[in-house]
Amino acid sequence: MKEKLTVKQYLMVSTLLFGMFFGAGNLIFPPMAGKMAGTNVWITMVFFCVTAVVLPVMGVIAVAKSNGLKNLSARVDAKFAAIFTAAIYLSIGPALGIPRAGSVPFEMAIKPYLPEAFSGRLSLLIYTLVFFGVAYWLSLTPSKLVERMGKIITPALLILMVIMFAVSLIGGMPELGAPLKDSYQNHPSLTGFIDGYMTMDTIAALNFGLIVSMVIQEFNIKDEKRIVRTTIKAGSLSGLLLAVIYFILAYLGAASAGMFPETTNGAQILSRVSMHLLGKGGAILVAGIFTLACLTTSVGLITSSGKYFTTLSKRLSYRNWVTIWTLLSLVFANIGLDAILKYNITVLFIIYPLAIVLIVLALLDRFFESSALIYRSTVYLTLVISTVSSLAMKVEDGGLGIKIPFLYPLVSKLPLYDFQLVWVVPVLVVLAVTYGVKLVNTRFRKKVRV
Template sequence: MNKTKQTLIVAFALFSLFFGAGNLILPPFLGVQSGANWYFVAFGFALTAVVVPILGILAHAKLQGTMFDFAKKVSPLFSSIYCIIMYSIAVALPAPRTASVTHEMAIAPFFSIPTIVTSCVYFGLVFLFVMNRSRLLNLIGKYLTPLIVIILLVIIGIGIFAGSTETVATVVSSPFNLITSGILEGYQTFDAIAGVVVGAVIVVSLNASTEGTYAEKKKLISQSGLMAGFGLFVIYAGLIACGYLLQSSFPENASRTEVLTSLSQLTLGRIGTTFLSVLVALACFTTAVGIITGASDYVSSLFKGSKKVYTITAVISSVIGILVGSYNVAFIIDVALPALMFIYPITIILILLNAVPERFASKTVFKGVVLITFIFSVPDFLKFLVSIEYLENITSIIPLANYSLGWVLPAFIIFLILNAIERKEP
């Protein structure tokens, strides 16, 4: 296959595997909240929903292994526990959420079908794709993603040119609040998790279908990742801008899904709901396929690549998807938040450490930075579960802790200290 064509196919596949439920419903709502300063929230959102995930893909291009390789420098035991937690969260929350979003936005407006029926059919089809993983990249990259991109660009193009800048009161106003709001809302896309999970899927799929040297595959994955990242940024920024430009046209106190539905109707008219339904179904479906394929790959690798284990894992993951996917989107988002506050900081740090040059990321640096990140992210995690007075006293003295980013400065400082110590050692 032509190298350029293959790069485009992998880039489209990456884009589609990243682009799921949260990627659609979150950006327009952020635009409504941010108002005229929408570009600040777009910047924050891009950090956790574009930059970090694509760095994850670049790290995979360097490692060309499995997710286990992401954390093995800390310790093999830690890496195994991390992988189990990551795949458990991915299978139990973002994958089922794609079915829930599909039902609420693509099925319920047209048919009076129970959510459990939608989930059963949805994950039945997901299972078929997962079991035909050798054709995964071509099916997604050649056919599904281009349709997603076309529909999105039409909505954004019409929205930007047709929108007005009528002033509407916004929820948050200061630039820093907007940036941090965008960063934390970017957590809900699960894209950092997807960068680690989906990157492994791409590596395994390429190894199964493509011959080439390490350097050739690294170049292919890196170029595809950068192209997918650029596409994600354009779409996110466009949807956030549309949320701002058309905010006066949305229903008062509209939810995330209502804003997205209104956006499609305002830009594409009566046919907008149909277009949006197709878009939502495609975007959600490809993400679910990527997550379950990644989980099945990992569990299978623990049993010497057993195809039987791969199938069993895919079945169990699909059943979990059916059960959790029968709940509404708002419930799944609320349940996901504590889990994200727990796993996201460690995931971001592991991605960054794997992306930087080897000389700055020794085993000692990995262990120290990950440990400090975990310690300083515990208060952020706990405050979403329980209300404890002494937690407020702790967060008040940790920089950025009030923004649920208390781990950032300590992790950066310990990274610098450990590298400085290692440079001085003979």
């Protein structure tokens, strides 16, 4: 049994984790945030990385320390663990994350440059058939993920991105202008924090924690403490890589504001910058980056979903589950994504705060000692508040516009409601109170024993 990985193995695991995290949203959000932030881009991105890098890495570590997401969520209670874990895997997997990863590269980076006669549903079907065919093949053998993704696909993605960055920086970019939105001018730190929060990578982290632990064990590291230590090191390295790339992407967005004021999303920004410097080759470069980024994320989500649902049913093998999730994702990517997107966004905004609270509790569990009082009170309070606020989201923002009588008027008056962080202050208060109760009870029991 090995005690630690070699430097090469650490790099392979780190690039594998980076590849699973780095999808379409991670390419789109930073350039747009940079464009809006202008000269405030650096402070914006520091706080962007808190929620888009630090929290996801903490999520992977929390799952590794708890020996699986289900074990972590079971500290609340068994029913919550079953429902929450299934909701996590389904919502970020075949119900949205995987089909979106299959369709976004085509819609964002390929379709705009196709002749009108070839930009319809048939082209999308052909693209997604190839995309999900490759994802399916890679997902069938999770033991080879490091070899195929960590050694080949993710390094290829990084090489393409280095080319884009180098050409952009060498080609010369204009000076940064003033912020284009008041929120980036007046509250760049809070706005960056919210932008990073919206990547929702923390939910994906709860999925990927299982894969990272599995991959580390493939290197013959079996001791739980060593697995956790290895996860911390590999996660930190992948997080550092994510942060560096986010800063560069944001800079490109900020510098492009004067050149391409008409751009409305990160994909357009990257495409315009690349085409400006490389011509048609720039469009091909961006299409390749989007495709590889989304492919690695899809494989990670298919693999983690397949592994989890295999533990729930002995009737269906891992191969069966991978086939089911891949086929469903293919269908949704072509015909059903818009129909489920509205409802799934609401579900994601309900479970995202739960994921964050569980991660924080898991990492501080040596103080809380898996206290049922602390876990249940904070998690269920988060569930109530996030459900009320998520259902009330405006229809134009992807919500349902449902305002629950009595509860909505109370929740809407809480701090940070407008930033989808309404749960934070109440949960911190309840956490402090329940932790105090736990300390008092512990001291009382000690006195009774004496």
